[in-house]
Amino acid sequence: MSRQVRRDEQQSRYEMVIDDQVAGFADYVDQADLRMFPHTVTSMQFRGQGVAGEVVKVALDDARSEGKKVVPACSYVADYIDRHPEYADLLS
Numbered sequence: 001m002s003r004q005v006r007r008d009e010q011q012s013r014y015e016m017v018i019d020d021q022v023a024g025f026a027d028y029v030d031q032a033d034l035r036m037f038p039h040t041v042t043s044m045q046f047r048g049q050g051v052a053g054e055v056v057k058v059a060l061d062d063a064r065s066e067g068k069k070v071v072p073a074c075s076y077v078a079d080y081i082d083r084h085p086e087y088a089d090l091l092s
Contacts, residue, residue: 001018001019002017002018002019003016003017003018003023003054004016004017005017005054005055005058007058007059007062008025011027012027012028012029012030013025013026013027013028014026014028014055014056014058014059014062015055016046016051016054016055018046018051021043022043023042023043023045023046023049023051024040024041024042024043024046024051024052024055025040025041025055026039026040026041026052026055026056026059026074026076026077027039027040027074028059030068033067033068033069034068034069034070034071034092035059035063035066035068035069035070035071036070036071036073037056037059037070037071037072037073037074037077038073038074039073039074040052040055040056040074040076040077052076052080053080056076056077056080057080057084059077060077060080060081060087060090063090064087064090068090069090069091069092070087070090070091070092071092072091
């Protein structure tokens with residue numbers, strides 16, 4: 001089983017692809033030096049497999065490397081940052 005998180009800039013989202021199928025994604029909206037995450041989705045058959053967590057980790061790492069602050073409008077992203085305080089510095 002192959003798993004990969006990729007950034008789809010045309011759809012403004014990070015996606016987890018498992019065996020050529022999108023298993024989950026996190027939408028984002030960039031505004032200057034801010035990146036807002038309004039929505040995170042995991043397909044029903046992939047829930048409980050850590051998909052959303054892997055997607056959000058990659059998305060937050062990218063935001064950091066691009067010098068962006070994060071607005072976690074999605075409750076999953078906000079909860080992820082609460083559980084992983086190493087990302088707290090990204091909050092706007």
